[in-house]
Amino acid sequence: MPKTRIEYPPASAYVHAPEDIFVSAIGYQLLEAEGRYYLYDTSTNAIIRVPAAVHAILADYFRLDLCELRSRHEASLGAGFNAAITFIEELIHESGMLAPFQRKDFSAILDRTILEQVFSSKLTGLILGVTEQCNLRCNYCIYSGHYSGERRHANRHMSWDVARQSIDFFMQRTNRDVETNIMLYGGEPFLCMDLIESCVKYLRSEFPERQPVQFNIATNGTLLDEKTIDFLANFDVGITISLDGPPSVHDSNRVFVNGSGSHACVMNNLRYLRSAYPQYLHRRVAVTATFDHNEDLLEVFDFLSSADLQDVNIRFNSVKTTDFEGYYVSQEQRTRHEKRIDELVEHHVRSVETSESFNHHLFESLFRDVFINIAGRNIGYAPIATHPNGTCIPGYNRMFVDAEGVFYPCEKFHIPEARIGDCHNGFDLDRIQALLGRMVDFCDEQCQSCWAYRLCSHCVMHFNDCGYISNARKRERCDTERKRFRRALERFVQLWEQEPQDAVNVPHSLHATVKTIQSARDAV
Numbered sequence: 001m002p003k004t005r006i007e008y009p010p011a012s013a014y015v016h017a018p019e020d021i022f023v024s025a026i027g028y029q030l031l032e033a034e035g036r037y038y039l040y041d042t043s044t045n046a047i048i049r050v051p052a053a054v055h056a057i058l059a060d061y062f063r064l065d066l067c068e069l070r071s072r073h074e075a076s077l078g079a080g081f082n083a084a085i086t087f088i089e090e091l092i093h094e095s096g097m098l099a100p101f102q103r104k105d106f107s108a109i110l111d112r113t114i115l116e117q118v119f120s121s122k123l124t125g126l127i128l129g130v131t132e133q134c135n136l137r138c139n140y141c142i143y144s145g146h147y148s149g150e151r152r153h154a155n156r157h158m159s160w161d162v163a164r165q166s167i168d169f170f171m172q173r174t175n176r177d178v179e180t181n182i183m184l185y186g187g188e189p190f191l192c193m194d195l196i197e198s199c200v201k202y203l204r205s206e207f208p209e210r211q212p213v214q215f216n217i218a219t220n221g222t223l224l225d226e227k228t229i230d231f232l233a234n235f236d237v238g239i240t241i242s243l244d245g246p247p248s249v250h251d252s253n254r255v256f257v258n259g260s261g262s263h264a265c266v267m268n269n270l271r272y273l274r275s276a277y278p279q280y281l282h283r284r285v286a287v288t289a290t291f292d293h294n295e296d297l298l299e300v301f302d303f304l305s306s307a308d309l310q311d312v313n314i315r316f317n318s319v320k321t322t323d324f325e326g327y328y329v330s331q332e333q334r335t336r337h338e339k340r341i342d343e344l345v346e347h348h349v350r351s352v353e354t355s356e357s358f359n360h361h362l363f364e365s366l367f368r369d370v371f372i373n374i375a376g377r378n379i380g381y382a383p384i385a386t387h388p389n390g391t392c393i394p395g396y397n398r399m400f401v402d403a404e405g406v407f408y409p410c411e412k413f414h415i416p417e418a419r420i421g422d423c424h425n426g427f428d429l430d431r432i433q434a435l436l437g438r439m440v441d442f443c444d445e446q447c448q449s450c451w452a453y454r455l456c457s458h459c460v461m462h463f464n465d466c467g468y469i470s471n472a473r474k475r476e477r478c479d480t481e482r483k484r485f486r487r488a489l490e491r492f493v494q495l496w497e498q499e500p501q502d503a504v505n506v507p508h509s510l511h512a513t514v515k516t517i518q519s520a521r522d523a524v
Contacts, residue, residue, distance in 0.1 A: 025101050026062055027451035029486060030055055033494040040489050041091075042451045043099040045377050047493065048091075053077045053084035061088055096381070101449050106388040106440045110433060118396055119427050124178060125397040126170040127411045128163055130195055131187040132156040132403055136220050136262055138242075139253045140290065140319045140327075143187070148323040149415070149466030156403040157192055163199050165423040166401045171207050181214045185400075185411050190223035200235050216240065218288075220254065221266040226276075229269070233277040238284040241266065243309075245289060245300035253292060270308065286313040293319070293329040297340040301366070305359035315365045323466055345491075349498045352509045360508035369488035370495065373455060375513045382454055388443040390457035394435050395420050395427065409435070413461035417469045435460050442474055450478070455485045 027042025030050075037055035040047050050058075057073050064072065066085075074081040091097040108114075132154040138144060145152045167182070174180050182203070184196055200215055207213065217232075221241035224232075232239060243266055244250040251261025273281045289304055291297065304314050321327055344363060351358035364371040392398070394409030401407055405423035408414035418435065421427040439460050447453045458474070458481060465473035495510045503509040 025449035026098055027101055029451055031490050031493055033490055034497045038493045041097040044097050045379050045454050053080035054087050057084055102384055105385045106443045108385050109436055115429055118393055122175055123173045125181045127183045127185050127400045129185050129402045130158045130189050130192045133191055134187040137257055146325050158403045160198055162405040162423055169423055176210055184217045188220055189217050190219055221269055222262050224269040233280040240286045240288055243287045246303040249295045249300055282311045288315055288317055290317045293337055294333055297337055304362055314362055352503050352506050353500050370492045371513055374488055374492045376517050388439045391439050391459035394432050394460055415467045452482045452485045456481055
């Protein structure tokens, strides 16, 4: 792929829409990296390198006439002024870029017939909240009592009757030809090992024709004794273990009820898994590292790249800072974090150039927006009838059932206003449609002229404001999302330019990632 432009979508890829569906605004972002200038264009979802003169005049191009433009910029740009005008006009008239926003129609998701089909035969994911209790008291836990509007740890545990009814209800509404996932969630699920065994054995015996349904458990990893691990491996139950880094980092947040750290216990259990079931560890064990910006990212990255965690799929999360009472990160710590990011980028680029050892999978997890969302975006005009942001249909692929059998859209959005049914009476399609309607109305108002709407991954849970649904909170999240994707776009072009010319042939490079995604799409 040429270095002069990051994306070269052909003009034939763009189907110009009728003039009457255009709105006045034009969506784009000007970017800078490594002393070069770039344009992200919303209409085509493309990123290109542009001359410095284009970067200098583009904003004025859309609000001033040519005489005013010339008066303001020609003296400073000289011959570059006419070249910049020609460049912009070619983008508009030949490449189809910098087109006014098309007015989008988000309403298709409200079609009642489609909703009835989805919730009668197309469910793909069930999450059972088997307990609200935990044997740890992690400082950043959403249920720690530090978050406004969230529940605290409690002694509510799911009964076998609720679990069985929920599994039956879910399985009867799935498509046997589509992958199905069931997750057990807490608190700490292994406090209810008897219930876990009952759920797994029941599913395997009552729905043998659906084997293997992917069973997964989110755990803090402290209760994985040999008997439990034997059961998990024999029944091929996946687990995702929380491990934040070396002892000094992990034990600063992830502590038992008595205040002692949990790191040694988790690591001992991981070592037993490696020695007793190495293939199971490789296939079905993952680690989630929740990163606290008060810690040293490089120290965490190095630990998670150690031999003890080889071949384990690791994914980064960040501490949820919204509504976290007392959480603070100083400017000094933020500056250190950015420095660490730059050091990791340098290491990645060096490893692409020299094949130096580096944990590329962990790097990609840290830069998920770059390697997944930006690299994987569709190039070309978006359809007029489109999906509202990144939202799913509530309850469709992450149907969450709490300890009492109440249904919610997912495990992250279980406030009273988000109830969508229960295991005794089934789904409440009116409430599901109302939640989606809220999202559609919001998007119709806020997304029509948002430059980042094609990258956006918001969903209905982002209306949650301390336990209540709020448009104001959603708008705050929109601001956060735009900043997030601007940073991701800048990081994308930085990596693209720093990687060597032949990086497209180097596994795990950004160039190779883009090529692989594009080749997969071309093959469909």
